[in-house]
Amino acid sequence: MLLAESAALIDVKLNLVKNCLWVHELNRHMLSEGEFHTLFSKLKIYPVKFFKYCRMSESTCFIILEAIRSEIEKEDTNF
Secondary structure: OHHHHHHHHHHHHHHHHHHOOOOOHHHHOHHHHOOHHHHHHHHOOOHHHHHHHHOOOHHHHHHHHHHHHHHHOOOOOOO
16 A cells, blocks of 8 residues: 555656746746737846847847937838
């Protein structure tokens, strides 16, 4: 009887380990909040994650953004 209970307990623990995945705080709400709009502002807190996402440092990213700001900014049109 003791052997069967031990085997069952081991099976339960193994199933818990298989189903347990760690998800970074940034990725938890990506589906509900949207990816870019909320993620980009939160990435500033984690420089390593920012670099992996943008493939450049935060300072380089903002230098490029300032250089192209006038080209990508929304404009009022007559159409």
